[in-house]
Each structure stands twice: as C-alpha cells, then as structure tokens.
Amino acid sequence: MGKSSNQKLKLLYLLKMLNEKTDEDNTMTINDMIAELDRYGITAERKSIYDDLEALRHYGLDIASRKSKTTDYFVASRLFELPELKLLVDAVQCSKFVTHKKSNELIKKIESLASHQQAQSLHRQVYVSNRVKTINESIYYNVDSIHEAIAENKKVSFKYFDFDIKKEKVFRKKGDKYIVSPYALSWDDENYYLVTFSTKYNDFTHYRVDRMSEIELIEEQRDPLPDKEHFDIAEYTKKVFNMFGGEEVMVQLQFDNSLVNAVIDRFGKEIMIGKSDDDNFTIWIKVAVSSTFFAWLSQFGNKVKVRSPQTVVNQYKNCLMEIFSVYED
Known part of the structure; x- marks a missing residue:
C-alpha cells in the first residue's frame, strides 16, 4: 500500500x-x-x-x-476499566463449563480491551491448580443456540450422553435425539443446565449442557407452560438445583452456630433463623427431599440434626444406615 x-x-x-x-x-x-x-x-x-x-x-x-x-x-x-477486565478474566479461568481452548481465546479477546501494558497485568489473574474443565468444546455454541431457541419460541433437538468407565461417550436412547421445549438456562455448581417443559408429562426436566451434542433448532413451537403467570424460573432453579428433585417438604433443621455462613450461602439471607440454645440455631425451609439433600446435610456430621417431620428424620437415618452398611464386614 x-x-x-x-x-x-x-x-x-x-x-x-x-x-x-x-x-x-x-x-x-x-x-x-x-x-x-x-x-x-x-x-x-x-x-x-x-x-x-x-x-x-x-x-x-x-x-x-x-x-x-x-x-x-x-x-x-475505556469501556471496561482494568479491575472489571480482571474480574472477567477470573470468571473465565474459574468457569468449569468453558474449555481450556475457549478460555484462552476469550482471555485474549478480553486483553484486547486494555492497553498492551495493562494486558500484561491480566496474566497474573487467578490460576486454579489442576482445574477441572469441561471437555465438550461445543458447549460455547450450545448455549448460544439455546438462547436463540428460547428467544424464537422454538423447540430444540440434541443427543445426550454420559461417560462410561473407559471415559468414552455413551449416548442415551441409543443415540436417538431428544426433542424438548427450552425455557431457561441455569448456571449452578459450575455447570450449565437447560430447563425444559413437557406438556406430555406436565413437568420440568433439566439437562447438563456440556453433555449435549448435535443441538439444532427445529421448526416447531415450544410446549406452552400451563400457568405462565406463576412460573418463577428463579424459584424453580433454587428449589431443584440446590437439592435436585424429590418431594417438597417443610423441614426443621438444627445447626451448630458455626454453620450459619454455610446455611446463608445455601439458602440466602432471607432465611428465617431462630435460636435453639446457646450453641445451636434452627431454620424451617421447604426443600425437595432427596439423596442429594441428605448428602448436603451429611457433610456437617453431628453439627446438624433433622428435627421434623418424623418421616424425613426416618429417611435420613435410613440413608446414613445404608452408608454405614457398606463398611460392615
């Protein structure tokens, strides 16, 4: 030139x-x-x-x-200040659902929003030793396709897989595609989940986005929700993803005072906390009772106790006994 x-x-x-x-x-x-x-x-x-x-x-x-x-x-x-860019880099590096390759690509793009000298300081961001990252490179584009389907009120189809003990993909339904009505994406416990609704079963289902492949929009409108006015995706994800399925029950739990942070982290600051005695507090919370709920409780050992209802007390005792039985001679 x-x-x-x-x-x-x-x-x-x-x-x-x-x-x-x-x-x-x-x-x-x-x-x-x-x-x-x-x-x-x-x-x-x-x-x-x-x-x-x-x-x-x-x-x-x-x-x-x-x-x-x-x-x-x-x-x-600039449009983004340096501390904001550092937060974005941290989020990308710490996100399990973003592959190593895509993480590097995104970070380079983030660095381009700063001067060359400032970009050097972004390299010093959080590095998590042996960080587990997803191995599904297509998740980045799956998320985009799902957002598009939700915006256009369309169904999506995809194949869904698990891993076997050889760490190889095994497709469910013998490789046949799922056809679902997508209604929301939820990011929980470092994974993306697609929340879908089925008129046939009159219920919601969720799928791990990183275990979906060959996702496509199809020219068919989504199944309508039975009661749009009262469907709250935030409440649904809080209930289902926090404790994964099961019958909803109001339970009374007693915790050692040292666990107040863990309880607030799980249920939010709005949770009602009552004093049980000088060493313990009590909460009442509606949860979906399941093995995952019991697993969450068991991490606190003898610092937590299910007080009521008795049916949930018995379920938890049986769960603990089943675990104990594995170690009996």
Whole structure:
C-alpha cells in the first residue's frame, strides 16, 4: 500500500496506537505518535496530530494530557476499566463449563480491551491448580443456540450422553435425539443446565449442557407452560438445583452456630433463623427431599440434626444406615 493510500488511514492508526500503547502509566508524546505513524508509511505534522486528537475526542475517545518536560497523551478511560477486565478474566479461568481452548481465546479477546501494558497485568489473574474443565468444546455454541431457541419460541433437538468407565461417550436412547421445549438456562455448581417443559408429562426436566451434542433448532413451537403467570424460573432453579428433585417438604433443621455462613450461602439471607440454645440455631425451609439433600446435610456430621417431620428424620437415618452398611464386614 502506497503512502498516499496510507494517509487516508492516519486517524484509524492513531486511534489504534493510543488504545494499544497508552494508559495512565504509559503515555505518548506528539513526536512518539509521528514516529509510530511513520512505521505505517504515514507522514504527519504536529499541527495535523493536534487536529486528529481533537477529532478523536469529539468521536468519544477519552484522551487526557499531562505536562512535564513534554506534553504526554494517553487514553484516560475505556469501556471496561482494568479491575472489571480482571474480574472477567477470573470468571473465565474459574468457569468449569468453558474449555481450556475457549478460555484462552476469550482471555485474549478480553486483553484486547486494555492497553498492551495493562494486558500484561491480566496474566497474573487467578490460576486454579489442576482445574477441572469441561471437555465438550461445543458447549460455547450450545448455549448460544439455546438462547436463540428460547428467544424464537422454538423447540430444540440434541443427543445426550454420559461417560462410561473407559471415559468414552455413551449416548442415551441409543443415540436417538431428544426433542424438548427450552425455557431457561441455569448456571449452578459450575455447570450449565437447560430447563425444559413437557406438556406430555406436565413437568420440568433439566439437562447438563456440556453433555449435549448435535443441538439444532427445529421448526416447531415450544410446549406452552400451563400457568405462565406463576412460573418463577428463579424459584424453580433454587428449589431443584440446590437439592435436585424429590418431594417438597417443610423441614426443621438444627445447626451448630458455626454453620450459619454455610446455611446463608445455601439458602440466602432471607432465611428465617431462630435460636435453639446457646450453641445451636434452627431454620424451617421447604426443600425437595432427596439423596442429594441428605448428602448436603451429611457433610456437617453431628453439627446438624433433622428435627421434623418424623418421616424425613426416618429417611435420613435410613440413608446414613445404608452408608454405614457398606463398611460392615
């Protein structure tokens, strides 16, 4: 490309260099800009640079200047501030459902939103030793397809698989496709779940998105919800994903005072807490009683006790006895 053609790109190259090379700690002088433009085969005079900087300010770029022995220029603020970019990098690196490959691709794109020097500081973000990442590379696009289906009120089809002891995929239904009505995506316990509704069974079902493959939108409208006005996806996911299925029962639980943080983390700050005695507190909560609920309780050992109803007390005792029986000679 000749110099005459390059001259037409002068403003764009100036925008590029300011975004990439400057921030509050890294600045450029007018002479620096002229020298950098020369690398692109563009000649520039000081006055034209001043005019270009003013044009970029009118465009919306926050260009600040600082005087010392020279006048230094830099981009003072961006769409994303550095602490926000660090949070995004942390979220990507810590997300189990994003593969290593896709994590690296996303982080490089996030780094492009900062100056080169700031991007270096993003490398120091959270690194979790031996982090388990999903191995389903298509999950990134599955999520996008599901959002599209929900927005267009369409059903989706997909194959669903588990892993066998050889760590190989085994498709359910002998590889036949599921056809479902998608209503929501829930991110729980580091996994994405698709929440669907079936008119045939008049109930909701959920699927792990990272275990779905060959997902497609189909030209068929979703099964309508029986009572849209009263369907609360947040309440549904809180109930089902926190304790995974089972009959809903109001239970009374007694915890050691040291477990108040764990209870609030699980059930939220709105949970009603009552004093049982100096060492324990009690809560009443409606939960879907299941083996997963009991597994959550058992991690606290003798610091938790099911107080009522007696049916749930008996179920929990039986669950513990079944575990104990595995270790009997």
